[in-house]
Amino acid sequence: MEPLLVVLQGLPLTLIVSIGSFIVGAILAVPLSLGLRTSILPLRLICRLVVDLLRGVPMIVWLFVLKFGISSPEFRLTSLEAALLGLGTISAGYLAEIYRAGLQTVPRGQYEASQALGISRPIAFFRIIAPQAVRIVSPTIATYFIGLLKNSSIASTIIVAEMVFQAQAYARQNLSISGVLPYVFAGLLYIALSVPIAMASRSLDERLRKSVI
């Protein structure tokens, strides 16, 4: 049972990194997705470029750049900060694209009805358009989050002591026992976390869709 307990010690950081970077990404993706749809051409091109770069850069490279590339004496990111920022910005790229797709499915008539009623643009966006868009892409967002949960293990490479990091450390120190056991436990924990999310998102999806489509 010792390897399981060791891996479990990594669980909080796995959750912090995945949930934290998801929140960072979900917030940063709002202005980015608006930028992808703006009629101001230079702004749209810049946002497009940023999104494509964030989606194109390998996570591990981006984490190394943030952790070890910024090394001025007065400013340096901790491992956790680098992980949150790195995975957060990459998530922003993916989520911006998902939001954009969702916004595109909201019929023009919804904007027009809001305008005709004299509802201001920000309120129309946040209370009428965005909720419908999010409902439509909520399964895609859940799928992305499950991927992010698993990808949070990449943070082990910049010394964030999450589950895979703990498994690795234990395996290295206990070669004689069974090197693979901690990894098996880590794998089972990832599955135990993602299956309920997938199930919840499916049932949520059915309910939400009923009220939109």
Add this chain to the structure above:
Amino acid sequence: MDTQRNESEDFMLELGAITKSFGKNTILHQVSLRVRKGEVCSIIGPSGAGKSTLLRCINLLEQPDSGNMSLNGNFYDVSFPLRQDELLSLRRTCGMVFQSFNLFPHMTVLQNVVFPQRHVLRRNESEAREVALKLLDRVGLKNKASSHPTQLSGGQQQRVAIARALALEPKLMLFDEPTSALDPELAHEVLDVMRELADSGMTMVVVTHEMNFARTVGDHLVVMADGHKIEEGIPEAIMDHPQQSRTRQFLSAVNH
């Protein structure tokens, strides 16, 4: 001087030489229109005539290229985009009902009518609810208040859309083919609501293919073709004795 002012006070809406183009295509050619207070003005004409575009120029869902407008005593030069506060106050004066209803699908029927009141008129929740329930009752849908729009028939959705617009106490109601997406059995329940609204004294501009409605409820009839107003007058007179050949063609097409 005095008579002039009195005369212009009789009008809820005056459009002066509204011109609108999309790219190189001019869709509206200097269209002018006057609608008296309490009057029901119907606009008919073949598809593509520019009827919807004209209606959408009134509440500036489309920005005209040039023209002017007087609405409820306020004068607007619409050759240029209005300031945001002017635009919002103009839109507050007009209610609009669309062919495709455009209810908010993520809100209940009640919320659809409450939400705009809260944000546009800043009414408090209980007052907004009270107004909403009264209006839903008026359109015969009080019992559907907690349903979602998708659970309603098209005719019911359109009646909710009318209630939603009325909740903001508009001075002028704009209808863009409100029954064109509906089966005839459902259209009449919407037309009944519109008839009642007209009887209550609401000023209305109605783009429609319902000739019977235009004849029996309408006070004034405008015929449009190719971005021009080609004929206007008393509905019976135009329907029975059209002066323009395009009007005759159009009327014989809808009557068969």
